[in-house]
Amino acid sequence: MQSTLKSLDEIKREKSHGQSRNWIRVGLSSCGIAAGAKEVFDTLKDEIEKRNLDISLSQSGCAGMCYAEPLVEVGIEGQAPKVYGRVDRNKAVSIIADYIQNRRITSPELEKEVITTSSKQIRLVLRNCGVIDPEDIKDYILHDGYQALKNVLEKYKPEDVTNELKISGLKGRGGGGFPTWMKWNFAKSIRSDEKFIICNGDEGDPGAYMDRSVLEGDPHSVLEGMMIAGYTVGASKGFLYIRAEYPLAVERIQMAIDQAYQYGLLGKNILGKGFNFDLGIRLGAGAFVCGEETALIASIEGKRGCPVPRPPFPSVKGLWGKPTVINNVETLANIPVIFTKGGAWFSKIGSETSKGTKVFALTGKVRNSGLVEVPMGITLREIVFEIGGGAAEGKKVKAIQTGGPSGGVIPEQYFDTPVDYENLQKLGSIMGSGGMIVMDEDDCMVDIAKFYLGFCVEESCGKCAPCRIGGTQMLTLLKNISEGKSKEEDLVRLKRIALAMQKASLCGLGQTAANPVLSTIKYFGEEYKMHIKDKRCTSGKCVSLFFFEVIKEKCRKCSLCQRNCPVGAVLGNKDEGFRIDQVKCIKCGQCFQACKFDAIKR
C-alpha cells in the first residue's frame, strides 16, 4: 500500500526517476487485445527480459488507429518515436533484434509498417490514450494528471469554475450538445443536502466506441472531470454508469478509483482542501435507452430503465430526487484540459459556434478506420478522405452516417460542410456521440435505413406509444419496400409516422429514431422509388429485388460461374453457354464475384 497524500509533484518526481530513456508501448485496449496485442506485449517482455535490455516496456490505451492494430510505439533515445502497425509475434521479435543490432530500427520490412497520423487531428480528449499506462495513476500524474483538480481546488470558487467553462464554450458530447456550464450551474444553484455527479458511459450507438477508448485508455481524466464537477456543484458522491459489455473499461475504471483512493484523490479532504468526494461504478444491463439521462437514473435507482418526463431536469431533481449532473465520458475528459490550459485557450479551437474538438469513431467503408479527434469545424471531406483515406480501391464513397441511430445519412455532395452541431442538424443529421459510418456504392440506402431503425425498434423501452408502435410500423413499411411489396403511398405513411414520432415521443430515442429514414428519403429518394416502383435494388442488398443474369454478349463460356455456384443454379455448358436458374438461385453473388468479364449482371 502506498503512503497516502504525497503531493502531486512528489509522485511526478518519483515516477519520472529511474525510467529508461528507451521505451516501448503496446496499445492494450479492447481493439488491440482483439487483434493480438497481448501476445505481442508478452513476446516483447520475454525478449527484453531474456536479453536484459534497458528498455521500459509499458501498456497504453487505444491510439485510435484501429485499422492497424496491434500497434507498438518505440522510443529510442535521441530519435523521434515511431509507431509500428500490424505487429505480430515475429515482428515483435525483429523489433528487438533490430534494435540490439543497430541501436535503431532499420529493417525495411518494419519500416513499411510505420504509421503516421494526419496533422488534421488535435488530441485533447485522447491526449493520454495510447500514451500513458491506464493502470498506473502515477503515469497519469506524470502527464499533468490531477493538476486541473489541484488548480480548481486551490484557485477557483465554484462560480469561477462555471464561468471558466462558459468561456470555454464546451457543450455536452453525448449527443445533446447542451452547454456544460449551464448544466453545472443549475445543479450548483439548487440547495440540497445531497447532490450527485453521474458519468454516462452507456455508449451504445452501433459502431461508436469513443467512450470505451477513453475509459480504457485514460480513466483518470474522467474521474478528474467528475471530481471538478462535484466540487463545483457541491456534490460529494458520483457514479460511473458503464455498460456491462465493456469489461475492460469497468476493470480499469475500478482500478483507477482504487488507486485514487490510495493516493488521497478520492475520499475525505482531497488534496488537503477540505473537499470530499466518493465514486462508484454502476453497470448498465445493455439497454441503449439507458443512455438517456432519466432512464439511466431510473436504472441506477434499480428501476426499469425507462425515461420519465422532463422537467424536472436531473440537474434539479435527479438521482433519488436530488440535483444531479450527468455528463458523458468525452465531456468529462475535456474538463481537465480546460482547467489546465484555460477556457480561453480551449475556445480558440473549433468553429464559431462549437468549441474544442470532437472524437469520432470513423468506421465502415473507409481505409483507415479508427478513432479520430478533430477540431470542430473540420469538413466531412477532410475526415473521410484525408484522415480516413477514402473508400477501398475502386469503390466510390456514397455517403456518411453520423450521429448513430438518431442521426442521418449525409450524401457525398455535402462533404464540404464544416462539422459542428448546427451544420449537421441543418443537413438532417446530428453530431450525436460521434459515430461516423462511411458508405460506398455497395450500400443500399433502404437497407441502411432499415438497419438503423431496426436498432431503435429493438432498443425502444416500450413506454410511449409513438416510439413503441410508430417505430415498429415504420420498420414494417421499410421491410415491405425492401421486399418489393410496397406502394408509393408507403412513403407518405413513413413520413406521417416519422413526424408523429418526432413530435410526440417522450425521449430522444423516439424523437430521433426516424432520422435515418427521413434523411435517406431526402437524399436518396430516387433509390426508394426504384425499390417501390421498379422493384429493383441496384446495390444488391435487398435480395428480393435483384437477380443475376448472364449477359450473352460478354460471356466467354469459361464456366467459372458454374463452378463457383454453391447450389448448381448455373445451367448450360462450355459449348452452349450459361444461364441462371432463377428458382434455384440463392442470390449469394458467387457467380457475380467470380466472373472476370463482367458478364453477369444483377
Add this chain to the structure above:
Amino acid sequence: MGKAIINGIQIDFSEGTTILDAAKKVHINIPTLCKHEDVKASAACGICVVKLNNSSKMLRACCTPIEEGMNIITHDPEIVSIRRTVLELILSNHPNDCLKCGRNNNCELQELVADFGIRDEDFEKIVSDLPKDETTKAIVLEPSKCIKCGRCVEVCQETQNVWALSFLDRGVETRISPAGDIKLADSPCVRCGQCSAHCPTGAIFEQDNTKEVWNALEDQDKHCVVQIAPAVRVAVGEGFGLKPGVNLTRKLYALLRRLGFKAVFDTNFSADLTIMEEASEFIQRFVYKKGPLPLITTCCPSWVDFMEKFNTDMIEHFSSAKSPQEMLGAMAKTYYPQKKDIDPAKVVVVSIMPCTAKKYEISRSRDMFASGFQDTDIVLTTRELIRMIKQAGIDFINLPDEDPDHIMGDYTGAGVIFGATGGVMEAALRTAYSFITKKNLEKVEFLDVRGLKGIKETSVTIEGAEVKIAVAHGLSNVDYVINKIRKAKENNEPLPYHFVEVMACPGGCIGGGGQPYGVTDEVRNARIKGIYQDDEGQQIRYSHENPFIKKIYSEFLGSPLSEKAHHLLHTKYLPRPEYRK
C-alpha cells in the same frame, strides 16, 4: 401564482400546475389516454401534445408544468394531426374486438377513436396474441388489449404497494404482467381490482359472473337470496346517468325482487352484526386485556390478503370477526332457512359488492363454509349488476321504492357507513362506547376518522381511558401505521394505537375496484356524502339498537362472541406466500 397564455387567453396559475390542468380553466379538455387524476403522469400515450407559440417542439400537457410567460397552443391543425396519427398507431396495436369487449361503450380508447372519426386503418395490424389470465377468479388480465398507459402498474405499485403488476420486456413486446410472467393468482395480487377501475380499455376487467346468477335464478330448485353492500347503493346510479352519491337503496330492493330473488337482504344489516362481534372483541382486548392490542379490522378481503402475505407478524392483531358479506352468507344458510323452514342446501346467496376481492373472499378458507355449505355463492360487482339490469330491461331508476326482507334487511346508520373509509371504526366506536359506558354518545359522529386523508390518527376517551386509533385506506398507507405498531412492540414502548381500521381501496369500499368507472376524488367524495346522508337519515344509528340484530341474537346466536357466533361469524388467518410455486 404566475401568468401565462393558453390559446390567446390570459390565465393565472399556481406553481406546479400542469398545462393539462391549467387548460381546463379555459374550457379545454386536452385529450389523453394515460393520465388519470389518481396517478402521476407517466407520459406514455403521447396524445396530449401541445405547443408553445414560438417553438415547433411539442410538449406533453399531462406532465409539463406551466411556467410564467408561456404562450401555449392546445390545438391547431398540426397538433390535431399528430394526435390522430398517434391514435391510429395505438389502434393498429389493439384488437378490433369492441363489440364483444367488456369495455364496449365504456372505453376511453373507443371514445377517442370515435371523436377523431377514424374510419380507415392505414397501418398494419400488430396485435399480440398473449393469452388471457383468469386465474384469480376476480379480475381478468387481457394483455392484448393493453395500451401500456401504465395506470394499472402505478396503482398496483404506488397506490396499493402490492407490486403484482409490472411492465415486462421492451419495445413492441412490452406487456403488463406479474414478474417472471407468472399467473396473477400466483403473484402477490390481492384482487383489489384498482387496476381494473383505472384501465382505460378492456385490458383488465372484473371476472363476469352474471351468467351464473341468471342460471341460479332460472333453477326452480334453488332459493336465490341476495345482499347489497353499503357502497353499491351510492354508485349504481352512475350506470344510469345519475350523479355519484345518489342513494338508490330502496330501488335496489325493488329491482332485485324483479330480477327474481326470493329474498332481498342488506349487507348493512350484517355490518351491524359485524359491529356487535368486533366491538365486543375490542372490549375484550381493551377493557379485559384478553388478547393483544391494537385490534385491526378485517372487513376488507384485499387487506386481509395483503396482511397474510406481507404482514404476517400482525396476524394476532386481526379481528377474528368475518366481513359483513360472509356473516350474512352464513346467516342466510343457517338462521334464515331455519326460520323459513327451507332446505339450506337449496339456498343460493348472491352478493352485490363494490369489490372484486369479494369474489376471492367467498372461498378464501374453510371458515367460509361455516354453514356446512359455501356461505356466499356468487359475487357480482356493481358493474356486473348494472349490466344485468340492462339485460333485463328494467327501468331501474324509475322503480317504486320497496323494503328489504326485514329478517336480515333493516340496518342502522352505523351499518351503512361501512362503505366509506373510517366507517367501520366509527360504527365500532359508537357501539363500544355504549357497551362500556352503558350510555350513548352525546354526539354520534366521529368526524376525525372521515374523509379522504390517507392516514387519519386520533383518539377518543371512553370512561377516562384514551383509545388511540388509526384509519388507513389505500394499501400504500398501511406501512406507516403497521411500522409504528411494530416499532413500539419491538421497543416495548406504549402502543401508538389501540384500534386500527384498514380498507384497501382509496376512499374505502365506495372507491372499490368493482364500482362504476371514472372514479376520482370528486366522485369518491360524492359517494361518501351519499353514505353519510343515509346515516344521518336513519332513526337508529347504533348497531346494537337494531331490533333485528337483537332478534337474531335472542333467537339464534345467543350473545356476541358466543360459541355459535364464533363458529359462524369468526375466522382465522394464516401466512400465505407472496409468490406461489
